Amino acid sequence: xxxxxxxDFFVTGDPLIYGADVAxxxxxxxxxxxxxxxxRWGWLWREWLTTVDHKRIGIMYVIASLLMLFRGxxxxxxxxxxxxxxxxxxxxxxxxxxxxxTTHGVIMILFMAMPLMFGLFNLTxxxxxxxxxxxxxxxxxxxxxxxxxxAMLFNVSxxxxxxxxxxxxxxxxxxxxxxxxxxxxxxxxWGIQISGIGSLMTGINFIVTILKMRAPGMKLMKMPMFTxxxxxxxxxxxxxxxxxxxxxALLFIDRYFGAHFFTLDMGGNPMMYINLIWMWGHPEVYIxxxxxxxxxxxxxxxxxxxxxxxYGSMVFALMSISIFSFFTWAHHFFTMGSGASVNAFFAVTxxxxxxxxxxxxxxxxFTMYKGKITFELPMLxxxxxxxxxxxxxxxxxxxxxxxxxxxxxxxxxxxxxxHQVLIGGVVFGYFAGLYYWWPKVFGFKLNDKLGKWxxxxxxxxxxxxxxxQYVLGLMGMTRRVSSYSWDTGWWSWNFVxxxxxxxxxxxxxxQVWQILHSIKFMERVKGDPWGGRTLEWSIPSPAPFYNFAxxxxxxxxxxxxxxxxxxxxxxxDPPPKYEPIxxxxxxxxxxxxxxxxxxxxxxxxxxxxxxxxxxxxxIAATMLYHSFNYDTDYYVTAEEVRKTEAKAGxxxxxxxxxxxxxxxxxxxxxxxxxxxxxxRTMGFWIFIITDCIIFGTLFATYAVLMNNTAGxxxxxxxxxxxxxxxxxxxxLTSSFTSGLAVLSMNRGDKKGLIGWLIVTAVLGASFIxxxxxxxxxxxxxxxxxxxxxxxxxxxxxxxxxGLHVSIGLIWMVALMLQVAKRGITPVTKRKIGNISLYWxxxxxxxxxxxxxxxxxxxx
Amino acid sequence: MxxxxxxHASHGADAHESHGSLKSYVLGFVxxxxxxxxxxxxxxxxIVTGNAADVVLLVTAVLQFVVQLFFFMHLKEExxxxxxxxxxxxxxxxxxTIVAGxxxxxxxxxxxx
Numbered sequence: 001x002x003x004x005x006x007x008d009f010f011v012t013g014d015p016l017i018y019g020a021d022v023a024x025x026x027x028x029x030x031x032x033x034x035x036x037x038x039x040r041w042g043w044l045w046r047e048w049l050t051t052v053d054h055k056r057i058g059i060m061y062v063i064a065s066l067l068m069l070f071r072g073x074x075x076x077x078x079x080x081x082x083x084x085x086x087x088x089x090x091x092x093x094x095x096x097x098x099x100x101x102t103t104h105g106v107i108m109i110l111f112m113a114m115p116l117m118f119g120l121f122n123l124t125x126x127x128x129x130x131x132x133x134x135x136x137x138x139x140x141x142x143x144x145x146x147x148x149x150x151a152m153l154f155n156v157s158x159x160x161x162x163x164x165x166x167x168x169x170x171x172x173x174x175x176x177x178x179x180x181x182x183x184x185x186x187x188x189x190w191g192i193q194i195s196g197i198g199s200l201m202t203g204i205n206f207i208v209t210i211l212k213m214r215a216p217g218m219k220l221m222k223m224p225m226f227t228x229x230x231x232x233x234x235x236x237x238x239x240x241x242x243x244x245x246x247x248x249a250l251l252f253i254d255r256y257f258g259a260h261f262f263t264l265d266m267g268g269n270p271m272m273y274i275n276l277i278w279m280w281g282h283p284e285v286y287i288x289x290x291x292x293x294x295x296x297x298x299x300x301x302x303x304x305x306x307x308x309x310x311y312g313s314m315v316f317a318l319m320s321i322s323i324f325s326f327f328t329w330a331h332h333f334f335t336m337g338s339g340a341s342v343n344a345f346f347a348v349t350x351x352x353x354x355x356x357x358x359x360x361x362x363x364x365x366f367t368m369y370k371g372k373i374t375f376e377l378p379m380l381x382x383x384x385x386x387x388x389x390x391x392x393x394x395x396x397x398x399x400x401x402x403x404x405x406x407x408x409x410x411x412x413x414x415x416x417x418x419h420q421v422l423i424g425g426v427v428f429g430y431f432a433g434l435y436y437w438w439p440k441v442f443g444f445k446l447n448d449k450l451g452k453w454x455x456x457x458x459x460x461x462x463x464x465x466x467x468x469q470y471v472l473g474l475m476g477m478t479r480r481v482s483s484y485s486w487d488t489g490w491w492s493w494n495f496v497x498x499x500x501x502x503x504x505x506x507x508x509x510x511q512v513w514q515i516l517h518s519i520k521f522m523e524r525v526k527g528d529p530w531g532g533r534t535l536e537w538s539i540p541s542p543a544p545f546y547n548f549a550x551x552x553x554x555x556x557x558x559x560x561x562x563x564x565x566x567x568x569x570x571x572x573d574p575p576p577k578y579e580p581i582x583x584x585x586x587x588x589x590x591x592x593x594x595x596x597x598x599x600x601x602x603x604x605x606x607x608x609x610x611x612x613x614x615x616x617x618x619i620a621a622t623m624l625y626h627s628f629n630y631d632t633d634y635y636v637t638a639e640e641v642r643k644t645e646a647k648a649g650x651x652x653x654x655x656x657x658x659x660x661x662x663x664x665x666x667x668x669x670x671x672x673x674x675x676x677x678x679x680r681t682m683g684f685w686i687f688i689i690t691d692c693i694i695f696g697t698l699f700a701t702y703a704v705l706m707n708n709t710a711g712x713x714x715x716x717x718x719x720x721x722x723x724x725x726x727x728x729x730x731x732l733t734s735s736f737t738s739g740l741a742v743l744s745m746n747r748g749d750k751k752g753l754i755g756w757l758i759v760t761a762v763l764g765a766s767f768i769x770x771x772x773x774x775x776x777x778x779x780x781x782x783x784x785x786x787x788x789x790x791x792x793x794x795x796x797x798x799x800x801x802g803l804h805v806s807i808g809l810i811w812m813v814a815l816m817l818q819v820a821k822r823g824i825t826p827v828t829k830r831k832i833g834n835i836s837l838y839w840x841x842x843x844x845x846x847x848x849x850x851x852x853x854x855x856x857x858x859x
Numbered sequence: 860m861x862x863x864x865x866x867h868a869s870h871g872a873d874a875h876e877s878h879g880s881l882k883s884y885v886l887g888f889v890x891x892x893x894x895x896x897x898x899x900x901x902x903x904x905x906i907v908t909g910n911a912a913d914v915v916l917l918v919t920a921v922l923q924f925v926v927q928l929f930f931f932m933h934l935k936e937e938x939x940x941x942x943x944x945x946x947x948x949x950x951x952x953x954x955x956t957i958v959a960g961x962x963x964x965x966x967x968x969x970x971x972x
Contacts, residue, residue: 689950696954
């Protein structure tokens with residue numbers, strides 16, 4: 001985009017925006033001044049920006065999410081102010097209103113709920129399973145910084161370039177270039193894409209952590225319920241987020257390359273976007289609610305001093321919800337004309353998914369029955385959740401009745417429903433979790449009295465705000481209208497609703513006051529302030545940087561409770577024998593790579609090659625740097641462990657890093673407890689599964705659009721089979737030779753390994769050459785990506801495969817160099833095993849490209 | 860704990876999926892060649908057409924996928940618990956849902972063209 005005047009770049013004309021500009025500028029200056037005056041740049045870099053400690057990363061996620069809760073909440077209050085009175089108010093013009101409801105939705109779900117959730121995962125899961133960190137600490141840090149950069153990109157759009165205004169899901173055709181020519185929509189795409197990569201990585205990280213790093217004796221069915229909920233949520237994440245990645249990418253390809261996936265002309269189909277985005281969107285809401293359910297299970301058991309009722313059925317419910325969430329998505333567009341059969345199917349699946357949730361509610365109630373119940377803040381929030389979420393769920397079942405939904409769809413009834421389940425379920429749950437685990441993280445409790453004020457304001461505010469909205473929906477008020485007239489009769493309910501919104505805002509302010517007050521007056525606590533049942537309460541508050549000085553040996557569910565009961569009977573723990581602990585080193589790679597992603601995204605938004613190219617090169621360079629870097633771990637001496645244990649619990653967030661992170665290759669693939677290479681192999685396999693989802697979504701798009709040639713050429717006219725057959729046999733042979741490379745490696749034959757890798761790479765390069773020639777010829781004949789929906793789908797599907805092959809070639813060369821230098825070691829073996837798996841996977845994908853695209857295209 | 864555990868680790872890595880023998884790779888390669896040749900010959904020479912051709916194409920594709928899964932990616936050799944197999948099956952179920960669900964919703968409804 002060519003910038004000719006200031007208003008092409010900065011958003012102008014709105015005093016609120018100018019005010020925001022000033023506030024942002026002043027804040028940035030204040031931060032720089034404070035860091036310099038207190039000489040804290042080094043501290044910031046060492047302790048926070050380069051940390052790979054899950055506890056620190058968790059804190060950063062929580063801080064970011066609370067800041068975003070503020071921004072999203074302000075958006076809400078702005079909207080409610082505008083809607084308090086009928087059309088005599090022009091507080092927000094329609095365009096501005098559209099900016100705000102779009103931003104509100106994106107921020108609350110993607111930049112508030114998700115990071116808060118990831119924060120709770122990070123703060124708690126390793127401690128609950130007796131582990132010292134997550135499976136992939138550096139990847140964990142990268143996840144956070146990618147989220148941060150994605151959120152920055154999105155947030156910056158309201159002062160630079162302009163906000164997106166097509167709603168939180170950016171439906172085409174409104175979100176296409178024709179109707180949203182500004183850069184706002186591109187900020188949306190890139191902010192969410194970059195952040196989404198981080199989310200996917202966290203999903204992989206925690207699955208491997210939970211499956212492979214539990215303390216000895218902690219079988220799956222002995223895990224805490226929160227950890228089960230995290231596992232189920234992460235399984236959903238790895239299967240759903242690739243769909244989002246593809247869908248947003250297709251929208252971007254439409255906008256940037258003039259393709260026709262979702263346009264109104266040349267064979268595009270906007271409904272396909274809605275279909276795909278909700279295939280992600282529905283699982284997404286279960287992704288956020290399942291960990292909330294896990295929190296409730298922990299809190300209810302702890303504050304009833306009774307073990308959780310129905311552990312087995314709780315696990316079954318979590319896992320069923322996690323999978324069945326993938327079978328309900330069309331209920332978000334019953335009214336789009338899919339017909340009775342489709343609607344009936346999805347109505348039924350939606351009703352079915354309410355059942356496991358019901359099971360969970362009853363189990364929580366049965367846990368409380370005959371328990372010794374106390375009402376600390378975590379328990380209060382849990383009690384509030386139950387009636388709120390149950391009612392919200394019931395309105396969900398009402399909505400699932402497809403014919404009735406024709407009345408409810410896109411009305412305030414829908415808005416009230418989803419806010420009720422999201423606030424009553426997710427927000428209340430995460431608040432309960434924050435209050436519950438806050439003392440473990442920081443070593444002090446949050447003030448009870450202020451917390452109760454916040455609690456009541458939030459709850460009363462919630463019902464006052466949203467109950468009237470059900471009525472408004474039934475009276476016919478539709479969503480996303482910035483004003484309504486007096487004669488609708490809607491204004492009294494709207495006015496009441498606005499009062500409720502401000503009550504919730506007041507509740508939030510009390511929480512901020514509560515946090516500041518508690519930091520000042522520090523009601524210090526020790527390791528187990530609530531009388532907890534699970535392992536995280538068995539270590540000091542805050543936890544030492546290595547978590548467990550001695551890895552616990554677990555014998556049952558609620559193992560900490562069991563050990564406390566034994567101690568009460570006089571059974572002593574044996575005196576601790578400290579040993580050296582293997583820990584991951586801090587790293588600047590994640591934040592550096594994330595900055596390059598920001599640069600790339602910003603470049604694509606404004607279509608500035610001078611940012612896109614350096615951004616892309618920077619990302620590739622940091623990835624290669626990481627591949628070649630074998631100096632990633634170190635050992636903490638037993639003596640240092642002993643000293644740290646002696647000082648435990650004495651301060652907030654004690655010295656984070658060991659005194660001496662000595663520098664040489666300590667990563668031998670094993671840390672004394674875990675086979676690190678096995679973890680990394682499993683992580684890579686899961687990544688391949690996510691890649692299957694990427695290609696599956698591309699195949700689905702191709703299947704739907706392949707006949708939409710819009711009068712232009714079809715596959716039968718374009719495809720030249722000799723070239724395709726050659727490509728097929730070349731790739732298949734290269735898959736075979738990569739296997740021969742692995743065989744050489746297993747025999748310890750370094751020369752054979754490198755030799756067969758070279759053959760594989762040469763074959764791969766030939767494949768790419770043939771494919772590029774094929775594409776160029778087609779483009780020359782006038783068959784471009786922008787010619788028709790069929791061609792958009794063809795180039796994207798086949799091109800994505802080609803991109804994977806090309807990246808694989810670069811990776812292969814990098815590994816050849818590493819093997820040449822270091823020989824065949826556990827680490828290089830794992831890397832070669834992984835690239836070989838990747839290469840086989842690409843050949844499998846090609847089987848289906850060859851079959852579905854080319855063979856079915858020409859026959 | 861501070862000692863090198865190279866032998867342990869390499870044994871551990873060895874016991875994972877990179878076993879396989881020359882025989883399995885060669886067999887996998889030959890079967891894949893055959894399963895590629897069959898659809899090429901049958902379809903490009905119009906020996907089968909229409910829906911029958913689609914069936915031949917999809918069946919040979921799926922068979923080749925399974926061949927490569929077992930002969931190249933050594934799926935059978937995973938030790939218990941077979942997490943990799945479970946996640947793969949789950950992923951395939953979802954892929955099928957995405958493809959079949961999209962085709963059903965988008966192509967067999969009141970507004971499809």
